[in-house]
Amino acid sequence: MKIGWDLVTRKEYFLSSWKSDDDPSEGEYFLRIVTKGYPQFFTFKGSKKIFRGGSWNGVGFSGYPTHQLSQYRQRFLMNDKQVFLECDILDKSIVSIYKLRASGLGQTYAWTNQSNTRNVISTGVQDECERFALCGANSVCILDGNLPTCECLKGYVPKFPEQWNISYWSNGCVARNVKSDCVNGSSSDGFWKYTEMKLPDTSFSWFNEILSLEDCRNKCLENCSCTSYSNLYVLDGGSGCLLWFDDMVDMRRFTQGGQDLYIRVPASELDNGRRKKMMLIIGITVGGIIFGLTCACALILRKRGVARFIYRKHYESILKKEEIYLPTFDFSVIVKATQNFSSCNKLGEGGFGPVYKGTLTNGQELAVKRLSKNSGQGLEEFKNEVVLIAKLQHRNLVKLLGCCIEEEDIMLIYEYMPNKSLDNFIFDETRRHLLEWPKRFNIICGIARGLLYLHQDSRLRIIHRDLKTSNILLDANLDPKISDFGLARTLLGDQIEANTTKVAGTYGYMPPEYAVRGHFSTKSDVFSYGVIVLEIVSGKKIREFSDPEQCHNLLGYAWRLWSEGRQLELLDEALGERFTPSEATKCIQVGLLCVQQRPEDRPNMSSVVLMLNGEKLLPNPKVPAFYIERDTIPELDALLENCMSRNEVSITVLEAR
Template identity: 50%
Template sequence: MRRTPPNVVSCFLLIFPLIFPAISGASDTIEAGQSIRDGETIVSSSGKFELGFFSPGSSRNRYVGMWFKNIIVTTVVWVANRDLPLIDNSGMLRLIQPGILVLLNATNGTVWSSKSSRAVENPVAQLLKSGNLVVRDGNNDENDGQENFLWQSFDYPTDTYLPGMRLGWNFVTGKETSLSSWKSTDDPGTGEFSFHLDPTGHPQLLIRRGSAVQNRIGPWNRIRFPGPPNPREDPTYRLTFVMDEEKVYYRSDSVDRSFVSRYTINQSGVSQRWTWVDRTRGWVIYFSMPADICDTYKLCGSYGSCNVGSSPSCEWLDRFVPKDPEGWVRADWSNGCVRRTNLSCQGDVFLKYSGIKLPDARRSWNNAKMTLNECRQECLRNCSCTAYTQLDIKKGSGCLIWYEELIDSRTMSQDGQAIYIRMAASEAHSGGKEREVVLIASLVSVMGVILLGLSLFLCIRKIRKNDTRLGTLGKYKYHEKHPDLPFFDLSVILKATNHFSDNNKLGEGGFGPVYKGVLEEGQEITIKRLSKESRQGLDELKTELIFIAKLQHRNLVKVLGCCIQKEESMLIYEYMPNKSLDVILFDQTKSRLLDWQKRFHIINGVARGLLYLHQDSRLRIIHRDLKASNILLDSEMNPKISDFGLARSFGGNQTEAQTLHVVGTYGYMSPEYAVDGMFSVKSDVFSFGVLVLEIVSEKRNRGFSQSEYSLNLLGHAWKLYKDGRSLELVDASLDHKLYSPEVVRSIQVGLLCVQQNPEDRPTMSSVVLMLGNEGEIPQARQPGFFTERDVLAGQNSSGMNATNSTNEVTITMPEPR
């Protein structure tokens, strides 16, 4: 073989960079005249983002894009030539004078190029730590600010919003910055769904399909854009909103730069915020929009209000009636509602409606300097004004006025605001005689309701005694409240369970026996049957039915329906092949199926399920009986919280309550609940902490005793933690050495959750963050129920009928709660 002379090779190596100047893969910049070719990349100085060529999904087309570098799941966050793909690997991205990025194909044709606001002598393209690809003047510092960049990718996002990006409008240039979905996973081209900050009227966030609005969040109230899925107080982000004559934009910045997150809109029109969890090596959905049917734009028409907790979901506002009553019965709410009394303009009044998501504000008017009373006067002077509200809830000032029919409202338990709607004077019920008439009529109505209720009670009691029409009555009652919840005929359940054969029995709890069943079409189900001797009753069944029918989360068990017929009362769930966590965890043989990664996956799943109940569900729900036996496991060991028979809901700003009838399970109850009957979200946090320590140790808190110090599991974990020996809590058979920091962190989080003082315990949102990130977390203080002796004393002094058995039986009282 003929060899090339060494001097020729040396000469070529010297000349090649001059002909085709390229850059080093470790650089974060492209200087004027330099290029990156397919196969080369630049990396931000933080090592977080990488820019280069890629092919999405199964496509062979090539694109210039940006992705997270150190995340094993390839996640593209920006695409330059999204609608103009390259068909081969010959592409080249080059920076040319006077400061323009150009993408060239094999024939040196320009496929894509950036724009330049001005010319500079020394342009530099740089991939910043934030994931913003910018073209700037190389003579200036990179931190001069976005206004000094010649061009930046943050002004031209694709389907992903990154922290630090500005979403909104530049009124001077007419440029809008918005998100738009990919066409498919194989095609990053501009899709049909888009996410906007709409500045018309008063700014709010909109999801559009083409030009049609699909979903809406807002309007801006000087703190947030209210409405699901907006977090109420998110400690991970700092929000900024700017609005003046030249611009309006919304921006969020991460408080902790190590916190990796993104906001996307996908091909189905769903916008989601994702958080990367290093420990589980996966993306977790923080929230999603739309979250439920009430996020559908103007579902209930004008003056209708959507309430996902009611059935049907659409309601008419007080003092309004459906415009099309027959359509309303058919669940066609598009015609909306009208005032039951027409306006006269002169003498109209304004009535306050609280706790709602404010209507579409695209045709509204605002004044930041007005007081609420001045706002009312302004609205009263104009007969076209339909409603007004406070613009700035942070300062308690400003005026926002609507001049058209109010659409796209919904009932909100937490982030809702008050709005004042124009009504006829007669609707205010003002005036002495009229007030007396209304009062007398109300008293008569109340007495009538009481007598009717008493009659119905006696009638139902008689029916139940005679064992005749209970099934029909029960079915009608529940069907009225939950028309979309299937009712199973008793004959179907009997056939599915082989008449409740012992071979189909899965177990038994305080509610009664639980069976496996198989429907005719082959679907496996779980049947929870209320036993006649059960200490729980129809109240618990109804509570569970009402709550679980409203809840939708991957870590909550899914209810399929119910059966209330004759003497039978049953709930039907999806079947969980791995049964409940306690069945596996506390069995020396079966527990080997749970390596540390599976256990940590279960801990995180339960935490996210509780976070949904406490913060993101339609109601703030306190489970009150979280324990290992109420955590079900599917075929892939994904945890699902079950058994909502003892749950309680909070509305508005309520955060705690007290009961004389303590319910729950010893060993998982918080001290303030077991002793004083005080329960709150922190009661569930305590139960979660106990569960975490049980998962780590494979030991039950109730019944565990450390002989040397007479400590229960919490006390034992606390002592080891103080001595710096937390890993000794882990069962010896569990191979956890590769994950020791993760195990120690889980133990510390568990101890933080079981602290004596409820105020010291973290919220579930903080728990999720602490489990998923490696930053420092607070030191734990002494747990509640420190020793086994304290637990027994608490039992004896609580006045509840309980034994000292280690069986985990839910404690309930027959009195109504």
């Protein structure tokens, strides 16, 4: 089948999804070629663009690195009569079908002559950077581990810095307040080269198949509205010309397989860049000398065994002082188990550092949490993690198996959770369908039991302080286990609350009394739990959802539906009609009770467990805290502008007011 346009008859050939997995009528997702500007293909949800495959570069589309296209032969036909994409499989022993699923994700099925088994070889969108215009205009999306990060292009700055600082990027970047001298096609402007790029949206572009790259550069300089240029095609060193005008949208940087893009910047920006480059060279030279001397000293210490002794004794003293027996793993064993910390074994990354999957020679699987050199966490968080979780035993808490200390390398070894974290399921367009209602309800109840143990039944009264979906791990049966106790605090005796001048946690999950005044208690975790419950029920992220009708976040949206008696409309559409209404209503009500403004209005976890498992009439919730979108809360905005972390990485150094 072709995808594209017959320009003579104006007939379009496109791909549409089913309405649902069981209903083959036309759904709301479409895969189509858009001919405005230089043609490119998009995935639409109704009329809204949600993914852009990019423009044709002679080998494939710029939205897909060329190394991913080796199993297909693609042809893009473009003339005054037609614009079509055709695709053939090079291996004729394979039969393949590409399907646009009801969820909007593409999926490729394949059969071979040797087997009648159907294999899924592609599942469409793979990461957050593939969301159309995630970073807004004049900004590049870069994947840092599993998390997206947006960076303004050279010569541009965030349009709204206060939003940018809390990872709200959709308003993008604007040109720095530096005047260009471009007049009547004469300019001293230059260009900054970006490599391995997904080229910007070509809807407002001009192209020529003949011009060389140098001619393309000159063509851009002649037009004061031209903002960037690139080769049209990548074969044989590149050919053709593609120009962009005004804002550049929907760019990302690949690790390999992308294209070169040249961004127009004023001459002063280039001079500044050269000065910075020179300073960098000088800094590297001086730093190299210092580093060499440092390494020489460190080598002497290492030969004498001093460094290893100091670090090992430093951490072993913690274990001895706290009367903890924790098995230690040899560094060489962990290196072998993780294949030398291979990126293929990397499970994710948090505030402590990266986490790797490891497999011992006996087949036992491990999760290795390695302290990053750039981490803001260290001795205090290591102590917390070891002291607290080593003394805890509960089916809904992750199990700490041991540690590994090798000079400055510090690692904690946990049981391996094959299904990773909860956020990888409930916020993923494919995996969320695997979380049917009984599983979701089981996860909600399991987290509650784990928190009850921390707050009441363990030998210590523990406040987690960083409870969120990414810190809830799922085992092979999708049972939840609370993890990451690096920021946890203990309360002594009958103490139920405390204050701190160092607020730690993640925006969206922090209650108001803690975010603003540094006041924490068991009710702080209750608030975080309530947010998680509403996320599990709805499949929506607290930090990304916005009520389409009013200026409400997820909490406000849930409250509005509840007060209007339409609470079941909050449920994740992936559930369809497959849920128990009474249980779903109960969970929404419990979630709203847990996110009340005043701590005293929130239930404790023993009450939550009873509510979830009993049949008693529950109290009615009040208006939740932080129910309006963050941009409309002046006091919180002032705090966030100065202190809040990017993405969903835990905050460890906020000063409370």
